[in-house]
Amino acid sequence: MSGDWYPVARAWVAHPRAPHIGGTLDLFADTDPSRPVAPGQEFTLTLAVTPTGGAYRTYGYLLDDFLGGVATMVRHQGMSHLANGRYATYATDAEQRTVSCLVRVHDDAQEGSVLLPRVVIGLMHAPGDKLVPSTAVSDAGFRVRRHWLPGQSLTLRPGGRAILPAGHTSEPGLRFMGVALARHGVLTCLPDGSVTYQADPAHLGYDRFELAFEDERGHRVWSEVTVHIGDFGASPGALATYG
Numbered sequence: 001m002s003g004d005w006y007p008v009a010r011a012w013v014a015h016p017r018a019p020h021i022g023g024t025l026d027l028f029a030d031t032d033p034s035r036p037v038a039p040g041q042e043f044t045l046t047l048a049v050t051p052t053g054g055a056y057r058t059y060g061y062l063l064d065d066f067l068g069g070v071a072t073m074v075r076h077q078g079m080s081h082l083a084n085g086r087y088a089t090y091a092t093d094a095e096q097r098t099v100s101c102l103v104r105v106h107d108d109a110q111e112g113s114v115l116l117p118r119v120v121i122g123l124m125h126a127p128g129d130k131l132v133p134s135t136a137v138s139d140a141g142f143r144v145r146r147h148w149l150p151g152q153s154l155t156l157r158p159g160g161r162a163i164l165p166a167g168h169t170s171e172p173g174l175r176f177m178g179v180a181l182a183r184h185g186v187l188t189c190l191p192d193g194s195v196t197y198q199a200d201p202a203h204l205g206y207d208r209f210e211l212a213f214e215d216e217r218g219h220r221v222w223s224e225v226t227v228h229i230g231d232f233g234a235s236p237g238a239l240a241t242y243g
Helices: none
Strands: 006-015 018-029 042-052 057-063 071-075 086-092 097-105 119-124 152-156 161-164 175-179 185-189 195-199 205-214 220-229
Touching: 006 119, 018 057, 018 119, 042 057, 042 086, 042 119, 086 097, 152 161, 152 195, 175 185, 185 205, 195 205, 195 220
Parallel strands: 152 220
Antiparallel strands: 006 018, 018 042, 042 097, 057 086, 057 119, 071 097, 161 195, 175 205, 185 195, 205 220
């Protein structure tokens, strides 16, 4: 396959009386599952069925329950949608078969919803034989987020202070709303949107707090800030420090 494709799941099967006869099903996506998908976004899933040993047919299945009320299968050319809730395709003999489908996330998909595709591979040794299936396999999935904000990290000496200037995010269309409480420090928000974190002089270790943003439709978005508090005087320059 050309372009950027990301592995999502792999299933394999072997005939119990003829282990050299089997197959592998690989599920790929054109969207990185480590990144969130947004409401209204479309992405492509590709199934590659690779038979080995010369079975009559090797079937690949994508279970449709992963869509739930979160997404819709827009197009599934080369796959049949079976009554048992599976999108199916098959390869014959030793020739690989690759098919793709297009998934669209609903515009009103709930924030934090997860799309977790599951796949099954099965083989039919000879015409009329009983299907030998694998178990349903899932690995990577897709989390729905209207906006994705990367986290931030700070390194402070005990009692140190850090200032996050106004405009904590480069994501357009988001308005800063405030912060959640920190356990081991004091947070101050100024009218211009800047945030000051003052570390507890008696605390060593980690602390964390969250910045809250809101888009034009009123959806709340959070970004986490991790703070490490310690004395790095013995190894100056190892980590950036504040205060």
